[in-house]
Amino acid sequence: MPYWYNVDTGQVETDDNRSQDANVLGPYATEQDAARALEKARENTERWDEEDRRWNSGSWDDGTLED
Template sequence: MPYWFNVDTGQVETDETRSQDANVLGPYATEDAARNALQSAKERTEAWDAEDREWDERGAGGSDPA
């Protein structure tokens, strides 16, 4: 059964209790994963930001063919 995290209420929901798509993150395989959705999203965002900074520091590494 998929689980969802409602960002408005801070509650974990199932398909039977799920709110509108704009209000939920998921699906997640477990209730625990859904409960930790915001922390997981924060960690992924921080990792992507670090990758972007590394990319910017190295430069694009090529020239524009145009």
Template sequence: MPYWFNVDTGAVETDETRSQDANVLGPYETEEAAANALTAARERTEAWDAEDREWEQRGSKPSFGED
């Protein structure tokens, strides 16, 4: 059963209790994963921001031979 995290209420929801799409994150495989949705989203955003900073420091074109 998929679980959803409601960003307005902070509650974990199921398909039967799920709010509008704009108000939920998911689906998640477990209730625990849904409960930790904001933490996971923050960690992914921080990692992407770090990658962006690294990309900008290198310049937009990688040097020959770089991955």
């Protein structure tokens, strides 16, 4: 059963009681993953922001490209 995190209420929801799409994040495989939705989103945003900073400064080198 998929789980959803409601950003308005801060509650985990299931398909049976899920709010409108604009109000939820997911689906998540477990209730625990859904409960961590905002924390995971924050972690992803911080990582992506750092990648953008590196890319924009010209110092992007993840070691996967050959010269």
